[in-house]
Amino acid sequence: MNPSPSPPRQSTLLLLDRFRLESGGEPVPLCGNAQRLLAFVGLRRRVPRCVAARTLWPASTEAHARGSLRTALWKLPCRAQGLVRCTQESLALADGVAVDARDLARTALDVVGGCGPPRVEPVLMGLLEQGDLLPDWDEDWVVLEREWLRGLRLHALDTLSERLARQGLPALALEAALASIRIEPLREDPHRSIVSTHLAEGNLVEALRHYEAFRHLLRAELGTEPSPQFARMIPLEWRCAARRR
Known part of the structure; x- marks a missing residue:
């Protein structure tokens, strides 16, 4: 199989609030199946082709789902084709492609694990300013990812609030706690x-x-x-x- 083309420079996959793909700061329009494919691979980073096919086309037979996956990959526009590295067994997001939902999860995990940076203000703003994962999508795999990310963010905000209070920063501690309350x-x-x-x-x-x-x-x-x-x-x-x- 020929290698996939190189990904566009400065490619960003944005999944919080709504789906957006940007290349060099410019939006890249995608059809529905292409959006679902990129969102799924972007969240998992690497996934077996059979898993992607079964998840994205759950009502189809395995053969039809695999065919739909091949079609979705083939129909990716030129500016998006390099984002997915394809082999016969798996799909992977190309190195260097930023995914905002993964960045949010990494920040939250660092906070919960106690290994966040010493300056908490940028971390707090990152946790505060992001929206829900693909809020208008109702597929089962999206709902599960959305609830996992929401719960992780809540735990991070609670942890951050306690840490800020111990550091003698009550205003920021209250802001983190209030952000958690606004979510749940x-x-x-x-x-x-x-x-x-x-x-x-x-x-x-x-x-x-x-x-x-x-x-x-x-x-x-x-x-x-x-x-x-x-x-x-x-x-x-x-x-x-x-x-x-």
């Missing part, structure tokens, strides 16, 4: 981080106000209360006084 409002961890940060700063009224707001949200949405561990962060007399008002 009913998770308790970021709310606890906010209350803990307010208490450490001596902002008792803000801590109590946030706890009560979360308590009302939980009761309205799930009919439950914050955990006993969270409740113990706020003295009982404060909670009672707030509810008598």
Whole structure:
């Protein structure tokens, strides 16, 4: 098999918020099957051809799915053909092609693993400013990848919030926790981080106000209360006084 052509210089595959392929800063238009193929290979980096065919055309027979895969590869426009390295057994994204979803995952994993860079502001902005993975796509493989990436980002934001609070950067700690809450409002961890940060700063009224707001949200949405561990962060007399008002 002839080698695939060289990838366009400065090629970027953007999968957060919506699908975009850019080459040299210019958009490259692709049809639906080509988008799905590049997104799948871009997220996996390397994948067996049989897996790509079965995943992208799950309702087809194996032979028809493999044929659809060959057609999708053949129909890639010239500016995109070099992005996929093809062998008889596998497909791989060409070296040097940036994928924003993979960059986000790498940043989040570094934060969760405790090996992120010492300057947290750029990391925080990277975690804050990205959208969901292909939010308008509903294929099963996309949904699984989207939920995995969302959960990883939430854990990274929670970890970063705690780290910033320990470093004496309460404003950034609150921003990380609030970003986590905007993604998933009913998770308790970021709310606890906010209350803990307010208490450490001596902002008792803000801590109590946030706890009560979360308590009302939980009761309205799930009919439950914050955990006993969270409740113990706020003295009982404060909670009672707030509810008598």
